Amino acid sequence: MRCIKIFDTTLRDGEQSPGCSMNLSEKIEMAKQLEKLGVNIIEAGFAIASPMDFKSVQAIAAAVNTCTVASLARCTKGDIDAAWDAVKEANHPRIHVFLATSDIHMEYKLRMTREEVLASISEMVGYAKSKCPDIEFSAEDASRSDPAFLAKCYTAAVAAGATTLNVPDTVGYSTPQEMADLITYLRANVINIDQVDISVHCHDDLGMAVANSLACIQAGAVQVECTVNGIGERAGNASLEEVVMALKTRGDFYDAQTQINTRQIYKSSKLLSNITGALISPSKAIVGANAFAHESGIHQHGVIANAQTYEIIKSTDVGIPQNTMVLGKHSGKHALREKLVSMGYELADGELDDVFARFKALADKKKTITGSDIEALILNRRHTGIDSCQLISHVINAGDGMPNTSCVKIKRDNKILQEVAIGSGPLDASFKAINQMLGIRVSLDSFSLTAVTDGEDAIGEAVVKISDGTGNSYTGTGLSTDIIESSIRAYVNGINKMIEATA
Numbered sequence: 001m002r003c004i005k006i007f008d009t010t011l012r013d014g015e016q017s018p019g020c021s022m023n024l025s026e027k028i029e030m031a032k033q034l035e036k037l038g039v040n041i042i043e044a045g046f047a048i049a050s051p052m053d054f055k056s057v058q059a060i061a062a063a064v065n066t067c068t069v070a071s072l073a074r075c076t077k078g079d080i081d082a083a084w085d086a087v088k089e090a091n092h093p094r095i096h097v098f099l100a101t102s103d104i105h106m107e108y109k110l111r112m113t114r115e116e117v118l119a120s121i122s123e124m125v126g127y128a129k130s131k132c133p134d135i136e137f138s139a140e141d142a143s144r145s146d147p148a149f150l151a152k153c154y155t156a157a158v159a160a161g162a163t164t165l166n167v168p169d170t171v172g173y174s175t176p177q178e179m180a181d182l183i184t185y186l187r188a189n190v191i192n193i194d195q196v197d198i199s200v201h202c203h204d205d206l207g208m209a210v211a212n213s214l215a216c217i218q219a220g221a222v223q224v225e226c227t228v229n230g231i232g233e234r235a236g237n238a239s240l241e242e243v244v245m246a247l248k249t250r251g252d253f254y255d256a257q258t259q260i261n262t263r264q265i266y267k268s269s270k271l272l273s274n275i276t277g278a279l280i281s282p283s284k285a286i287v288g289a290n291a292f293a294h295e296s297g298i299h300q301h302g303v304i305a306n307a308q309t310y311e312i313i314k315s316t317d318v319g320i321p322q323n324t325m326v327l328g329k330h331s332g333k334h335a336l337r338e339k340l341v342s343m344g345y346e347l348a349d350g351e352l353d354d355v356f357a358r359f360k361a362l363a364d365k366k367k368t369i370t371g372s373d374i375e376a377l378i379l380n381r382r383h384t385g386i387d388s389c390q391l392i393s394h395v396i397n398a399g400d401g402m403p404n405t406s407c408v409k410i411k412r413d414n415k416i417l418q419e420v421a422i423g424s425g426p427l428d429a430s431f432k433a434i435n436q437m438l439g440i441r442v443s444l445d446s447f448s449l450t451a452v453t454d455g456e457d458a459i460g461e462a463v464v465k466i467s468d469g470t471g472n473s474y475t476g477t478g479l480s481t482d483i484i485e486s487s488i489r490a491y492v493n494g495i496n497k498m499i500e501a502t503a
Contacts, residue, residue: 002256004247005223006240007199008034009043010272011060012072013237014227019446019465019475020276023497024056031060033271034067034228037264039240041068043096043225047086048079052501054086061090068134070094075124084131094134096166097125101153102141114149121156129161138166138201143174143182151189158190164197164223165190169212172205172235176215183219199223202238204230209238214246217256228272229280229287241265241286241318249312266319267344274379277463277475279450286318319344321371329363336374343371345378365457365481372453376461380479388412388499389438391492396484398426406430408488410437430488434495442495443467449483457481462490466498474498 011027011034014020022030027044034042044060045053061069069090073079075097087093099110099121106112112120121137128135137157139150154165167186169179179200187193200216200223202209213224230239244260251257269287273280282289292315321343327335333356340347340355347355358377363369392409406429409418419437423429427447435442445465451458460483467473476494480486 001251002222004217004221004256004258005040005197005199006038006244006258006260007041007043007070007201007223007225008037008039008227008240009201009225009237010034010227010231010240011056012043012045013225013233014231014272015045016233017231017236017276017278019473020231020278021473021475022275023500024052024059026275027056028059028063030272030275031064031067033264033268035064036261037268038259038261039067040223040259041070041094043070043072044087045071046073047071048073048082054082057083057086058089061087061093065091068092068094070096070136072096072098073128075099075120077124077127080124080128080131084128087132092134093132094136095128095132096136096138097128097162098138098140098166099124099153100140101145101150103146104144105141118152118156121153122160125157125160125162133163135162136164136166136199137162138168138199140168141170142167143169143179144171147182147185148189151186154186154190154193158192158196162196164199165193166199166201166223166225167216167221168201168225169203169209170201172203172209174202174212175206175208176211179212180215180219183216183221187220197222199225201225203232204235204237207235209236210242210246213238213243214254217247217254228268229278229284231272231276231278239285241269245286245313245318248317262317263319263344266321270375270379274477275475277448277465277477279448279463286313291315292320321375327359327363327369327374328367329360331359331363331369339371339374340378343375347378362459362481366455367457370453373459376452376459376479380477388496389492391485391489392416394430394485394488396426396430398429404429406433408433408437410434410492412438426484427487430484431491434488434491438495440495440498441469442498443469444491445473447487449487452479460486462487464490464494466491466494468498468502472498472501474501 044057047054047057057071069087071083071087073083083095139153198221200221202212226238226240228240230236244258247254247256390411392411395407398404403422404425405422407420417437419433421429421433423432448463450461452461453459462478464476474494474497476490478486478489
């Protein structure tokens with residue numbers, strides 16, 4: 001079988017999805033998980049975009065060991081210099097250069113002629129090559145470009161030293177047959193294309209990003225650019241988990257495979273969802289809550305008799321934990337560690353102590369602790385003990401026909417702060433109290449609450465989106481069996497991210 005490289009752009013294109021921004025520590029945590037997942041290339045960001053983007057790319061380049069780390073750059077020396085400075089300490093650095101090649105982009109965005117575009121590709125790819133041996137060139141809006149001109153652009157890029165040619169369906173306009181035909185045309189018309197990797201980058205505006213990517217693999221592409229959970233600009237990118245599991249499940253058809261450790265897929269998906277606050281649809285393929293659920297009696301009977309009657313993928317193949325060991329308030333640290341190992345989590349002793357302490361606290365509130373409960377504790381461990389502000393207690397007085405008041409106590413930098421406020425509801429009162437005691441102006445842009453486990457004592461996960469009035473937004477998450485507490489914790493978590501970003 002051919003081996004297909006997975007180029008993950010969750011931290012670059014994915015982060016451009018509205019509301020999916022991440023801070024530095026979250027990007028590093030996600031990058032390390034992508035390395036565990038087994039992706040071949042991590043596109044860490046767009047180094048020239050801002051000082052924070054540069055710092056993030058640089059930090060990711062230093063944090064991962066086996067993956068190639070790429071930074072995006074326009075066809076300008078300033079972009080390329082920034083990209084190289086950010087990735088040069090990586091074990092396997094790559095500069096990803098791009099320039100639009102469609103007539104509409106050249107006329108209205110670039111204001112460049114075809115000759116000028118060709119000259120820029122030759123000069124800037126060559127300049128990038130003088131700094132880094134691994135160069136990827138992308139022809140932005142390739143699927144709407146004139147094929148003959150596109151072939152000239154890619155030929156120029158190869159001649160200048162590009163090692164990977166990426167063919168983007170930038171606006172999600174193309175169809176599987178058209179993308180396959182384009183790859184076939186380029187393979188026949190780009191000089192020396194057999195000496196480089198052919199990559200594809202498909203967007204999901206018409207819901208065909210995964211289908212387009214798979215069609216390109218059939219036509220000869222050897223690299224797919226995708227994101228965890230399919231996040232990205234507009235309707236998103238090709239979903240990594242769907243592309244990978246399609247190849248794994250239908251290897252007989254595609255005659256291709258990846259180096260992805262599929263048992264890390266679910267963990268990667270949940271981690272990203274927890275970091276960004278972007279919930280996973282229950283009907284999402286591979287990782288959605290209903291992906292392996294069966295309610296129809298006919299389906300249930302078939303699955304009981306033989307799971308393959310209605311399941312083409314085993315849930316364990318993508319790392320969905322099985323609730324085979326029941327834990328409770330009398331369970332010890334050893335039992336918890338065994339459960340974590342079975343779920344694919346390996347924690348250092350200090351991290352295990354922290355999770356165990358919160359596990360025991362949760363066990364006092366719940367009779368039985370499920371795998372989903374433990375997973376929720378693991379994914380939210382980053383929000384305890386290291387934040388500038390920590391929730392100590394809250395007292396709510398609410399009811400119909402009476403003022404809604406909240407008394408919130410917070411510890412900030414070893415000082416205990418307390419404030420009481422009145423609001424239109426218990427959460428409004430709590431958020432106002434926090435704003436008043438911290439002396440900050442915060443706008444609540446959105447709020448959601450979801451049960452992440454089952455039962456009447458389920459854990460509720462609150463997700464808030466807040467902004468600081470200068471155009472910067474932050475996502476906060478919080479967990480508790482008390483939905484008021486989880487909501488306040490989410491708000492405090494968002495404020496901590498805001499404080500960290502402005503420190």
